[in-house]
Structure formats: structure tokens, C-alpha cells
Amino acid sequence: MNQENNEEMIENNQEIEQEKQEESKEAILQKELDELKDKYIRANAEFENIKKRMEKEKISAMLYANESFAKDLLDVLDALEAALNVEANDEISLKIKEGVQNTLDLFIKKLEKNGVKSIDEIKEFDPNLHEAMFHVESKDHQSGSIIQTLQKGYKINDRVIRPVKVSVAK
Helix, strand or coil: CHHHHHHHHHHHHHHHHHHHHHHHHHHHHHHHHHHHHHHHHHHHHHHHHHHHHHHHHHHHHHHHCCHHHHHHHHHHHHHHHHHHCCCCCCHHHHHHHHHHHHHHHHHHHHHHHCCEEECCCCCECCCCCEEEEEEECCCCCCCCEEEEEEECCEEECCEEEECEEEEEEC
């Protein structure tokens, strides 16, 4: 009987040992599973962030794709506006000036259709919208006030492509 009890105890110890090993393996596998889940969640979150960033960049690229081209066209716009300031006395000159005005109006409409708009006049200097060409002493104006606009400024959507060139009171 003693021997049977010893064999039974050995068998029980072996079973307990085997269960411990299985529990240990299960714990190791559970830990690996948890680590893999965490890696998956992090990788998925990173992928979503990249996807959102790429979408923002795509939208920005579409909004501002014509920025360089629009900047180049501003010189043409300035030339057309300068042509309108030329004095016209005779009938032919007036007809030419009228044609230039029609061309300018059409040109401005096409620019606006593509998001290019002139910057509205503001009386206070704003470094985000204006470029101070020079500062002038003035008793009639407060310091920081715009005295004169030297060249119009333009935006494409919300981005300044050419600041308004101004003279500013000291």
C-alpha cells in the first residue's frame, strides 16, 4: 500500500508539474498575444494618422497647386491695371482702354474662380498681410497706420501669395 501511495503521489506530482508547465506555457502565450494585440493597435493607429495626414496634404496640394502660376500672373494683372491709368483722349484710345478694362475684368473673374483674390485694404499694418516698404513721419496718422498702398496684395484661398506693399507711419 505504501508503494501504491508513493506511486500515486509521484503520479499526482507529475500531473501537478505538467499542469504548471501548461499554465506557464499558457501565460507565455497570453503575454505574446497581448503584446501582438498592442503592436497591432499601435500600428493601426499610426496607419490612421498617416492616412489623415496624407489626406490633409492632398487637400492642401489641390488648394495651392496653382500658387506659383498665380504669382506669375500677378505681373500681368499689374500691367493691365497700369494700362487703365494711362490717359486716353481720343476715340481710339478710349476704345482700347475699354478693351483693356474688359480683359482685366475677365482676368480677375478667372483668378477669383481659382481662389485668387486681392487682399482687402486695412488701415492698420499687419505683418501677415503687408510688407512695409518704408516708414514715414506723419502728424496726420497714428504710428503703425498705413499711409499709402504702393502695390496690391493677393491671396490664394487663405494663403498670402503677395503681401500688400505699403508705407507705414512712424
